[in-house]
Amino acid sequence: MLLEIEDIHVHYGKIEALKGVSLQVDEGEIVTLIGANGAGKSTTLKTISGLRPLTSGRITFDGKDISKVPGHKRVLLGIGQSPEGRGIFPGMTVEENLHMGAYARKGDLTKDMAEVYDLFPRLGERKKQAGGTMSGGEQQMLAIGRALMTKPKVLLLDEPSMGLAPMLIQQIFKIIEEINRRGTTVLVVEQNAQQALSLAHRAYVIETGKVVKSAPAAELLTDPEVRAAYLGGDLAVDEAANDTAVDTTPRNGQD
Numbered sequence: 001m002l003l004e005i006e007d008i009h010v011h012y013g014k015i016e017a018l019k020g021v022s023l024q025v026d027e028g029e030i031v032t033l034i035g036a037n038g039a040g041k042s043t044t045l046k047t048i049s050g051l052r053p054l055t056s057g058r059i060t061f062d063g064k065d066i067s068k069v070p071g072h073k074r075v076l077l078g079i080g081q082s083p084e085g086r087g088i089f090p091g092m093t094v095e096e097n098l099h100m101g102a103y104a105r106k107g108d109l110t111k112d113m114a115e116v117y118d119l120f121p122r123l124g125e126r127k128k129q130a131g132g133t134m135s136g137g138e139q140q141m142l143a144i145g146r147a148l149m150t151k152p153k154v155l156l157l158d159e160p161s162m163g164l165a166p167m168l169i170q171q172i173f174k175i176i177e178e179i180n181r182r183g184t185t186v187l188v189v190e191q192n193a194q195q196a197l198s199l200a201h202r203a204y205v206i207e208t209g210k211v212v213k214s215a216p217a218a219e220l221l222t223d224p225e226v227r228a229a230y231l232g233g234d235l236a237v238d239e240a241a242n243d244t245a246v247d248t249t250p251r252n253g254q255d
């Protein structure tokens, strides 16, 4: 197992945001964490990357207890995060932003930069453009590219689809799949449960700071409770809607 979180409790002042979350990520997997606003998804990722301290519980990464390891050292161990809201450096060019991702590494970055440009040709076309002048989708690509420059064993993605047009969402999810195919384990937090469950191997559902379900992602796509809460309806309703959509029989006098 690459990453294991055991019974973590996390507070913001007196508010307990995580009330005993446990989850595991195996090497090579794409795992997703879905849940409503405020459920604790982002907090879980921030706690894994070391941006939030644990009140109690344990995080083990690559066989090592990292619960008390500071965030900048977790990056060196192989935990890379693309944060919610992207957090790129707006005044720096695309190229400079990518270099920042690798600031703690020595050696020639040419090959790694080329790999990011291969995944995101759009970034390659815009190496000298300031990050802050890029479109939302391009900034999302840049944030993921920058996280990849840390050479992570696990890539943590917080809401990669946020604020993007449907076509771009498809594109970003395809790229995440390709990043995983090339060998990086992925833990992705998403509001867009349909997309996330279609992409991931396994999924956890989190509600008010607790994991309430975990299963293969494909199973959750047809789980009635998950459908009702996160996928906008139950399967029977969707199937009925599909039947109507493919029914091309002319209706006399109605067209």
Ligand SMILES: Nc1ncnc2c1ncn2[C@@H]1O[C@H](COP(=O)(O)OP(=O)(O)OP(=O)(O)O)[C@@H](O)[C@H]1O
Pocket: 012, 015, 017, 035, 036, 037, 038, 039, 040, 041, 042, 043, 044, 191
């Ligand atoms: N900086 C903060 N200070 C105080 N409370 C916070 C802070 N950040 C998050 N919280 C609270 O912790 C809980 C979990 O928030 P979190 O951002 O992890 O949820 P989320 O599932 O990622 O939601 P969203 O999808 O809306 O981003 C919420 O009740 C939230 O209000």
